Amino acid sequence: MCANPPGKSANQVCVISGESGAGKTESAKxxxxxxxxxxxxxxxxAGDGKAxxxxxxxxxxxxxxxxxxxxxxxxxxxxxRFGKFIELRxxxxxxxxxxxxxxxxxxxxxxxxxxxGEQNFHVFYLFFSGLGNQTDKYQVNxxxxxxxxxxxxQALAKINSELFRDxxxxxxxxxxxxxFDQDEVDNIFHLLAGILLIGDLEFxxxxxxxLTSDKEILSKACxxxxxxxxxxxxxxxxxxxxxxxxxxxxxxxxxxxxxxxxATCKALYGRCFTYIVKKCNEMLGPKEKKLGRxxxxxxxxxxxxxxxxxxxxxxxxxINLANEQLQWFFNNHIFKMELDEYAREGxxxxxISFEDNQPLLDMMLSKPVGLLSICDEExxxxxxxxxxxxxxxxxxxTPQAKYYERPKGNALQFTINHYAGKVPYKAEGFLDKNRxxxxxxxxxxxxxxxxxxxxxxxxxDADDAKNAKKKGKSAAAADVKKKMRQSxxxxxxxxxxxxxTTVSAEFKISLEELMTEMSEAAPHFVRCIKPNMQKQADVYxxxxxxxxxxxxxxxxxxxxxxxxxxxRPTFFDFVDRYKLLGFGVGQAPQ
Numbered sequence: 001m002c003a004n005p006p007g008k009s010a011n012q013v014c015v016i017s018g019e020s021g022a023g024k025t026e027s028a029k030x031x032x033x034x035x036x037x038x039x040x041x042x043x044x045x046a047g048d049g050k051a052x053x054x055x056x057x058x059x060x061x062x063x064x065x066x067x068x069x070x071x072x073x074x075x076x077x078x079x080x081r082f083g084k085f086i087e088l089r090x091x092x093x094x095x096x097x098x099x100x101x102x103x104x105x106x107x108x109x110x111x112x113x114x115x116x117g118e119q120n121f122h123v124f125y126l127f128f129s130g131l132g133n134q135t136d137k138y139q140v141n142x143x144x145x146x147x148x149x150x151x152x153x154q155a156l157a158k159i160n161s162e163l164f165r166d167x168x169x170x171x172x173x174x175x176x177x178x179x180f181d182q183d184e185v186d187n188i189f190h191l192l193a194g195i196l197l198i199g200d201l202e203f204x205x206x207x208x209x210x211l212t213s214d215k216e217i218l219s220k221a222c223x224x225x226x227x228x229x230x231x232x233x234x235x236x237x238x239x240x241x242x243x244x245x246x247x248x249x250x251x252x253x254x255x256x257x258x259x260x261x262x263a264t265c266k267a268l269y270g271r272c273f274t275y276i277v278k279k280c281n282e283m284l285g286p287k288e289k290k291l292g293r294x295x296x297x298x299x300x301x302x303x304x305x306x307x308x309x310x311x312x313x314x315x316x317x318x319i320n321l322a323n324e325q326l327q328w329f330f331n332n333h334i335f336k337m338e339l340d341e342y343a344r345e346g347x348x349x350x351x352i353s354f355e356d357n358q359p360l361l362d363m364m365l366s367k368p369v370g371l372l373s374i375c376d377e378e379x380x381x382x383x384x385x386x387x388x389x390x391x392x393x394x395x396x397x398t399p400q401a402k403y404y405e406r407p408k409g410n411a412l413q414f415t416i417n418h419y420a421g422k423v424p425y426k427a428e429g430f431l432d433k434n435r436x437x438x439x440x441x442x443x444x445x446x447x448x449x450x451x452x453x454x455x456x457x458x459x460x461d462a463d464d465a466k467n468a469k470k471k472g473k474s475a476a477a478a479d480v481k482k483k484m485r486q487s488x489x490x491x492x493x494x495x496x497x498x499x500x501t502t503v504s505a506e507f508k509i510s511l512e513e514l515m516t517e518m519s520e521a522a523p524h525f526v527r528c529i530k531p532n533m534q535k536q537a538d539v540y541x542x543x544x545x546x547x548x549x550x551x552x553x554x555x556x557x558x559x560x561x562x563x564x565x566x567x568r569p570t571f572f573d574f575v576d577r578y579k580l581l582g583f584g585v586g587q588a589p590q
Contacts, residue, residue, distance in 0.1 A: 013299040013521040017326050018528030019420075019548060020305040021076035021535065027526055028086070028302035029062050035088060035298060039096040057284055058088075058099050060174040064280070067126055067171045068273050069103070071110055072119040072155070074309075077535060081107035081121070082273070083303035083322065085514060089286050092294030098286035103277050104303065104322070104510055105503075107315055108266040109433070112148060112199065115309070119155045120148060121269075123171070127192050128159045130168030138193040139220040148199040148265070179283035187453040190224045191272055195265045197221035201236065203257040209237050211257075225268075226451030228469050230480040235441035236260055240485075242440075242492035247485060259432075260439050267438045271457040299521060301326075301514070305528075306420045314375075314433040317425055318507050320418055321364055321372075325511055327419050327553070328357055333523055334557055341568075354556050357419045360403045364416075365508065369396040371404075371416075372504050379434040379502045386412055386427045420551045434502045440495070444487035459494075527552050 014031060016024045036055045066078065073079040083104035089097045114120055128143045143159055144150045158164055175185050198221045202213040211218065211233065218236075222229045236257050239250045252260065291297070303326070304319045335354045342349035364371045374392050378384035390412050397404040397414075405415040405422075412427040447460040450469040460468075467483050469475070475483075529548050532539045549555050569577070 011297045011299070011521040012524065013301065013518050014524045014526060015301045015326060015329065015518070016526040016528065017303070017323065017330075017552070018305050019075075019530045020073065020079055020307055022305060022528035022530040022548075024302050024305060024528050025066070025070070025078065025080050027528055028300050031300055031526070032062075032086065032088070033059060036096065039090065039094060054098065054284065055096055057178050058096070060177045061099070061101070061280060061284075063167075063170050064174045064178060064276070065101075067123040067167070068121060068276060069106065071107075071114075071121045074115070074117050075307075075533070075535075078122075080302065080304060081110055083301075085517075086300045086302070088298045088300075089291070090296050090298070091292075097295070098284055100281050100285050101277050102510075102514070103274065104514075105315070105318055105507055106270055106273050108270040109315065111195065111265050111269045112262040114151055115311075117152070119152050122167075124149050124192065124196070125155055125159050126164060126168040126171055127189060129161075129164035130172065138189060139224060140193050140196055146196045146200060148196055178280060180279065184279075184453070187451060188272065188276070190226075190451065191268060191453060194221050194224035195268050197224060198261060198268075199265050201257075201261050203236075203254040203261075205254050207251075207253060209252040209254045209257040211237065225446070225454050226449040226469060227445050227454070228448070228475060228480045230477050231445040231448065231484050234481070234484065235264075235439060235445045238441065239439055240441050240488050242489055247489070260442065263438050264442050267442070268454075268457070272453075275453070275457060297521070299517070301518070306418070308421065308423045312423055312425045313428075314430050314503070316423065317416075318504060320416075320420075320423060321507075322511060324357055324361055324364070324419060325515060328361055329515065329518065329523070330525060330553060331356060334525075334553070335560070338560055352560055354553065354560075355419065359400075360416075360418070363397060363400050363403050371397060372508055375430065375434055376502045376505050379431050379504075380500055384431055386430050389430055390414065390427045434504050436503045440488050440491045441484070443491050444484055447487055447491070448483055527554060 016027050016031070018024050036059055040055050065084065066080075069080060069082045069084075070078050071081050085102040085104075087100045087102075089099070091097050110118075110120060119125070125143070128140070128149075131138065131140070140146065143156050150156065172185065180188075197217055200213060200217050201211065201221070203209045204212040218233060219229055222232050225232075237252055239252060239256075241248050241250070303322055306323045307316045307319050309316065331354055335352065339349045339352060342352070362370070367373050368377075371393065374396065375389065378389040378392065393404075393414055394406045398406055403417050405417070407413050407415075413424055414427065415422055415424045443458050446454050446458040447464040448468050449455050449458075449460075450471050455464060455468065464487065467487070529545055531545060532541045533544065546555075
């Protein structure tokens with residue numbers, strides 16, 4: 001595949017899969033580097049300096065995406081907390097023309113909560129490591145004083161290390177090489193500072209929420225994000241709704257304010273990550289989206305590995321669904337290809353068998369009573385709850401006992417028997433994560449930001465920019481409220497026209513599009529095997545390795561090849577090698 005880039009052959013795709021921590025991201029990086037190396041040789045031979053510059057930028061994407069999309073988990077020190085599909089496009093001369101990236105399901109919840117022994121996204125620690133004398137510029141305190149990053153003492157201890165300082169410098173250099181200008185880099189770091197400060201807001205009260213954290217924290221957060229203090233305070237303490245043109249304001253309870261605070265942090269980070277990927281595509285993507293004559297692509301899929309933690313939620317469900325779909329793709333390609341080969345050669349293939357996970361996919365994806373359909377239905381139903389969700393799942397999915405198990409008691413959980421093993425899921429918080437809503441007040445406040453990046457992330461238009469906060473100036477409280485009311489009504493009208501959707505529904509669509517694109521290409525598979533659970537070098541757990549080889553279908557593939565015809569030369573190669581057995585020396589076979 002690498003030695004002979006796309007040429008006259010079909011578009012190609014490499015599917016890299018395996019458990020979390022098995023080495024998928026590193027394999028993908030090496031793969032891209034090798035393909036780029038071969039392309040650069042072509043460009044060098046052709047004297048194409050422009051292509052060589054593009055290739056360097058593509059290689060520099062890795063540190064950028066890893067900083068914003070990777071984090072340390074219990075299973076992996078550099079775990080990709082999002083899935084990515086990288087599509088390299090080549091001209092007929094096999095020289096790279098551009099790259100397009102597609103990102104899937106960033107684990108935004110990590111921004112506000114990390115499990116014991118885990119860390120937030122790398123970029124937060126690198127941000128502090130590279131601050132130097134810019135503390136006043138970004139108005140942050142010591143890392144240990146910020147709630148979103150102070151939960152892991154080991155991570156805090158590394159912030160001032162030479163390794164982290166070098167990683168910060170590499171990140172900034174990469175952003176410059178890829179094409180981000182200094183204003184864009186500054187805006188991104190201001191946004192990160194704003195997230196850290198928003199995360200420090202605290203609330204108290206009985207039925208009515210009030211801000212109890214130092215007022216300076218809110219002021220600094222608003223300064224970093226370019227919004228009016230009064231606007232952000234209102235957004236944190238009250239909910240505004242618009243019904244038939246009438247505006248109704250409702251006070252939050254403290255727990256509601258905390259939810260809005262965390263949702264705001266997640267929204268800011270998630271939209272910033274999408275912006276970075278989109279910006280990279282604009283700067284490094286091919287000029288024409290449609291393939292030109294003779295142009296081919298090589299796609300590299302590096303997607304989250306199969307996950308089973310102590311507590312598994314919606315994120316793990318969707319991640320494991322993606323792995324189920326990839327396992328089906330592997331089965332369908334490898335084993336079906338095997339049977340087709342047998343049929344062409346007139347060989348009996350009735351003894352070939354493999355574990356087909358299609359029934360499990362049907363259980364999860366079918367309509368109207370598939371697992372995801374039930375999740376979507378309850379999420380879109382105003383009175384839907386985690387309890388009603390689990391009850392509907394038990395009612396509709398329990399008959400499929402091979403794949404679905406309900407708990408013995410009344411706990412809000414269920415178990416799915418995946419191809420890689422059983423995974424218990426806790427349903428608490430499922431619907432909130434699936435709805436992934438953000439209060440209109442927060443969206444309206446950010447649309448009036450003086451920070452162009454923040455406005456862009458929340459869909460502001462030219463009118464919003466005119467009403468936005470003026471640089472370095474604060475408006476009177478009455479003016480702020482008036483502009484907020486206007487902005488909220490505008491957001492409400494837009495939301496009325498927009499069809500409501502869910503995280504799982506969007507992910508399902510993305511997965512279908514990905515599978516369609518992969519099905520139209522010639523696939524190659526890289527199976528990464530995790531040697532041990534201790535993250536140690538040169539240590540191999542035989543039982544763990546065998547388990548992975550079995551559930552990924554590798555042992556079954558080997559068995560079939562062993563029982564069938566493992567050596568399959570072409571007719572030409574066979575005659576060329578063994579012609580002496582049937583023809584004299586120097587006699588050419590006819």
